[in-house]
Amino acid sequence: MHEVKTKAYLLKVIKTFPQTNLEIKELPELPTALLVLVRGQNPRRNIGYRCDMDALPVNETNDLSFKSATQGIMHACGHDIHMTVGLGILNYYSEHQPQDNMIFFFQPAEESESGGKVAYDLGAFTNDFRVDEFYGLHDNPLLKAGVIGCRKGTLFAGTTEVNIKIQGKSGHAAYPHLANDAIVIAANFIEQVQTIISRNIDPVKCGVITFGKLQAGVIRNVIAGEAEIEGTIRGLTQEMIEFIRQRILEVASGLEKSFNCQITVEYNQGGYYPVENDPRLTERFITYMKNNTKVEFEETDPKMTGEDFGYLINKIPGTMFWLGVESKGSLHSADFLPKESAIKMGIDAVIGFLNYRMNLEEN
Incomplete structure (x- = not known):
């Protein structure tokens, strides 16, 4: 502009x-x-x-x-x-x-x-x-x-920006049972989301999920209470993009239950169909x-x-x-x-x- x-x-x-x-x-x-x-x-x-x-x-x-x-x-x-x-x-x-x-x-x-x-x-x-x-x-x-x-x-593929915020609970590194480690949750989130492409999508069709930024923690001996992840979704059809978006929401929902945390997912596609x-x-x-x-x-x-x-x-x-x-x-x-x-x-x-x-x- x-x-x-x-x-x-x-x-x-x-x-x-x-x-x-x-x-x-x-x-x-x-x-x-x-x-x-x-x-x-x-x-x-x-x-x-x-x-x-x-x-x-x-x-x-x-x-x-x-x-x-x-x-x-x-x-x-x-x-x-x-x-x-x-x-x-x-x-x-x-x-x-x-x-x-x-x-x-x-x-x-x-x-x-x-x-x-x-x-x-x-x-x-x-x-x-x-x-x-x-x-x-x-x-x-x-x-x-x-x-x-x-x-x-x-x-060309369509693209969607995806921003994830994970809310756990910070704490002392020596007392992990009293905290809720956002870094561990983020690691699980990223690993599970990557299986969407390999296990939920027809191999002859195309989709990409890339997380290029992960930010969490302040010092080595403090368990991180928050984590933020930024990435992009790409697909050759709008239907594919929307399918990937829905599966990410489902992964987030499952991790919220298993880790007793809060995960917020935001999408921004704009005009990049x-x-x-x-x-x-x-x-x-x-x-x-x-x-x-x-x-x-x-x-x-x-x-x-x-x-x-x-x-x-x-x-x-x-x-x-x-x-x-x-x-x-x-x-x-x-x-x-x-x-x-x-x-x-x-x-x-x-x-x-x-x-x-x-x-x-x-x-």
């Missing part, structure tokens, strides 16, 4: 485009968001295209003339590539009026604050800015520059990319990374796809460096698909 300079730069660039068929919309309640409507010649539908804007608290280590100029912040997930491709597509349609209306959504806060969900819940995609189908890309450092990757079904591509739209997208001799297409496996585009296409039919950028550094790393040659290739592939889509009679 801090993309003030980024939004200002986007506006500056967009205002250099022909404005005849453009309408810019801002959201007072989400001030760093930006929407642009391109009015079509003979619109039968409104096609949405989304690109995220935010950066990460990472200090770039690449030695480049164009490295991040802000200490401790860089586009380590390639959102600068996403915006640049989006600007290229928007520029084309500002000069070549499309058949259908197009809504470009430059979205803040993908990385942690569910900017897509916030915009949707504020009614951003209503009236003239209604979106009938949504498209968006994510760059992929493991694919060769310019490759388009996609799959039917789930592209699974990115489940719409079957009909995705079939059409993949068919076009496979048949386009100028595009190198690759069918990809699902990934356990999260993306709040999942919320938008849970509400509006849509498709997310990969754009290969061939970086030696991984996503979210300080040496992430996408190949710039991917930008033009991505723009051309998406424009080609959108023109094809707009010439189809069917919805």
